[in-house]
Amino acid sequence: MKNYLSFLILLSALCLMFQSCEKKKVIVKNAIVDVNIEYQTIDGFGVNFNPDQWNEGKQKQAIDLLVDNLGANQFRFDPYGLANWLNPSYRQSDGHWPQVYLDSVYSSRAWRDAWESFRYLNSKGVIPYFNISGIVPSEWNEPGTKNLADFDAYSEMIATMLDWARNKEKLKFEFLDPFNETDFDGSREGPALPPQNRIKAITSIITKLKEHNLSDIKLIVFSDATVSNSKLEPFLGDTSFVNHIYAFSGHTYGNGDEGEGGWYWGNSQLGVARELISETPYRNTHVWFNEFGDLDQTGEIDFEFAWRTNRRLLLELRCGANAGQFWDACDNYHKHDTAWSTFGLLHVDTAKWEYTPKARFYALKQIFRFVKPGFIRIDISAPPIKGYDVYQQWKSELKNIKIYAFKSPDGKDITITGMNLVESDVKLNISVKGIQLENGRKVSTYITTRNKNCEKVSESTITDNIISTTIPERSIFTISTIKTN
Numbered sequence: 503m504k505n506y507l508s509f510l511i512l513l514s515a516l517c518l519m520f521q522s523c524e525k526k527k528v529i530v531k532n533a534i535v536d537v538n539i540e541y542q543t544i545d546g547f548g549v550n551f552n553p554d555q556w557n558e559g560k561q562k563q564a565i566d567l568l569v570d571n572l573g574a575n576q577f578r579f580d581p582y583g584l585a586n587w588l589n590p591s592y593r594q595s596d597g598h599w600p601q602v603y604l605d606s607v608y609s610s611r612a613w614r615d616a617w618e619s620f621r622y623l624n625s626k627g628v629i630p631y632f633n634i635s636g637i638v639p640s641e642w643n644e645p646g647t648k649n650l651a652d653f654d655a656y657s658e659m660i661a662t663m664l665d666w667a668r669n670k671e672k673l674k675f676e677f678l679d680p681f682n683e684t685d686f687d688g689s690r691e692g693p694a695l696p697p698q699n700r701i702k703a704i705t706s707i708i709t710k711l712k713e714h715n716l717s718d719i720k721l722i723v724f725s726d727a728t729v730s731n732s733k734l735e736p737f738l739g740d741t742s743f744v745n746h747i748y749a750f751s752g753h754t755y756g757n758g759d760e761g762e763g764g765w766y767w768g769n770s771q772l773g774v775a776r777e778l779i780s781e782t783p784y785r786n787t788h789v790w791f792n793e794f795g796d797l798d799q800t801g802e803i804d805f806e807f808a809w810r811t812n813r814r815l816l817l818e819l820r821c822g823a824n825a826g827q828f829w830d831a832c833d834n835y836h837k838h839d840t841a842w843s844t845f846g847l848l849h850v851d852t853a854k855w856e857y858t859p860k861a862r863f864y865a866l867k868q869i870f871r872f873v874k875p876g877f878i879r880i881d882i883s884a885p886p887i888k889g890y891d892v893y894q895q896w897k898s899e900l901k902n903i904k905i906y907a908f909k910s911p912d913g914k915d916i917t918i919t920g921m922n923l924v925e926s927d928v929k930l931n932i933s934v935k936g937i938q939l940e941n942g943r944k945v946s947t948y949i950t951t952r953n954k955n956c957e958k959v960s961e962s963t964i965t966d967n968i969i970s971t972t973i974p975e976r977s978i979f980t981i982s983t984i985k986t987n
Contacts (some may be wrong), residue, residue, distance in 0.1 A: 526937030528927045531899045537936035539881035545824045547578030549831035558617035560855040575869035577630035578827045581616035583837030588659045608666045630676035638693045638840035648688025653706035661710040683727040718750035729771040741783045750884040751794035773821025788824040795829045808865035864955035872917040874984045882907035917982040922973045932969040947971045950978040
C-alpha cells in the first residue's frame with residue numbers, strides 16, 4: 503500500500519510537471535515594421551484633471567506620479583467643475599462684469615487652488631489646456647430648455663478666466679476646450695448645444711478671445727459624448743474656423759468589448775468622423791479622444807478595467823487619433839456629478855492624502871511612457887500568406903496579437919506596443935524595413951499583467967535589423983529602444 507501511494511504521488515508530480523511544460527509552450531510569430539509607411543503624428547497622451555484636491559500642495563504627489571512615472575504630458579484641466587462661476591445678475595449693461603467682482607472671484611480659495619495646481623504643472627514642463635464643463639446659469643438657456651442661448655455671456659465668462667490666468671497668474675497654455683458633452687441634455691455635463699447652434703457658439707468664443715487679446719489660443723471642439731457625422735456636418739460646412747480649431751474631439755467609454763467589427767478590422771466612431779473631416783477644408787485638423795476609459799465603479803476588476811481601457815486606446819490609435827486623455831487622473835469628487843468617483847488612475851487615501859497607482863495606471867504607462875509627442879505611427883503587419891486563401895485574415899500570424907509601431911521624429915527610436923491575446927507565450931521576431939538599425943543596440947521589453955506592473959522583463963539586441971523578444975500570454979507589452987528609469 504505504501505509503495506502504491508508513493509507511485510500515485512510520483513505520478514501526480516509528473517502530471518503537474520508535464521502540465522507546467524505545456525503551459526510554458528512558446529509560439530513563434532513574425533512581424534514586419536516599415537518605417538516608410540507613416541500614419542498620424544502623435545500630439546501626446548494624458549489625463550483629465552480636477553484641481554479640487556490641491557489641498558495646500560498635497561496633490562503634488564499625484565502630479566509627480568502622473569508626469570514623472572506614467573509619462574503623461576497632456577492635462578485636460580477643468581478649473582472649476584461647473585460653468586456658472588460668474589453671477590449673471592452682476593453683469594453690466596455693456597456685457598462685462600465689474601473688475602472688482604472678477605478680482606474677488608478669481609482670488610477665492612477654489613480658484614487659487616486651480617491656479618496653483620496649473621502653475622505646478624507648468625513648472626514640470628506640462629502645458630495643460632482649459633476645459634469648461636458642468637451646468638450654466640438658467641438665465642443663459644432658451645426658455646423651457648437647457649439649450650445654451652446666451653452665447654455672449656458664456657463666452658465672456660470664459661474669456662475673463664483665460665485673461666486672468668494668462669495676465670494675472672502668468673500661466674502657460676495654448677488650447678481651450680470650451681464645451682463638454684453638449685450632445686447630452688444640459689442638466690449636468692455641460693450646456694446643451696444642438697448641431698444647428700454650434701456655428702453661433704464658436705463664433706462667439708472666437709469673438710471674445712479676440713476682444714481679450716487671446717486670439718492665439720486654438721480650440722478643441724466639441725468633446726461630444728457620442729461622436730457622429732450628423733453632428734459635425736453642419737459645422738464642417740463653414741470654413742471660417744479652419745485657422746482657429748486645432749482638434750475635433752470626442753469621448754469613448756464602455757466595456758471595451760468592441761467585437762470582431764471594432765477590434766479586428768472595423769472603425770470607431772472617431773475613426774468614421776476622421777474620414778469625414780479628411781474630405782473637408784478641415785483635413786489638417788487633428789482628432790483627439792479627450793475622455794476615454796471604462797465605467798466600472800465596483801473596484802473589483804482593476805486589471806480587466808485596465809485591459810478594456812488599453813483596447814480602446816489602441817483602437818482609436820489605429821483609427822487615426824492624434825491624442826488621448828484618460829478619464830480620470832485621480833479618484834475624486836466632481837461638482838457636476840455630485841458624487842465621489844473611482845475612475846481614477848490613482849487611488850486616493852483621503853485620510854492621509856496619499857496617492858497609489860492602480861493596474862490601469864501601469865497599463866497606460868506601456869504607451870504613455872514610450873510613445874512621446876511628435877512620434878509617428880508607422881506600419882507593422884504580419885508576413886503575407888502565399889497564395890489565395892479565403893480564410894487569410896483569420897490565419898494572419900498577428901490575428902491574436904494587437905500590435906502598433908511608432909518612430910521618433912528623428913527616426914532614431916522605435917516603440918512597438920500592443921496586447922497579446924494568445925493563450926501561451928509568444929516569441930516575436932520583428933523585421934524592420936526602411937532604416938538600418940545598429941547591430942547590438944539594446945531593446946527592452948516591458949509588460950503589464952495581473953501580477954506585473956509595467957515591469958522590464960527582458961533586454962535583447964538588434965541583429966541584422968531584427969528585434970526578437972518573448973511576450974507572455976495575456977499581457978500588455980511594449981518593446982522599445984527608449985531608455986527609461
